[in-house]
Amino acid sequence: MKKLYIVKTNRDFNNIISNGKTIKNKYFVIHYKDNNLPYDRFGISVSKKLGNAVFRNKYKRKIRSIIDDYKKDYLNNKDYIIILRKEAINKDFQELKKNFFDLMHIK
Helix, strand or coil, X not given: CCHHHECCCHHHHXXXXXXXXXXXXXXXXXXXXXXXXCCCEEEEECCHHHCCHHHHHHHHHHHHHHHHHCHHHCCCCEEEEXXXXXXXXXXXXXXXXXXXXXXXXXX
């Protein structure tokens, strides 16, 4: 995922979470909001409560890989904040991928 497609600033995160819409399932919470850009942007959050830095980075890499696999399916000019839930720990990659894809097609 290119740096252009990443939500980085705390102000953007808070804006999307407080003013955007939310969809969720047992593994993910996704906040999304329209943007005025010709591309989608993604922010990933994994809580410190779930594990140490190595663990959090591992799951962020998994989520980025899932996003890259389905990038062409959600070209709709939105900002997304993806929050990993505790139930997603120790689930295999294919199950996370399926749940994420199902959740993105709900809206």
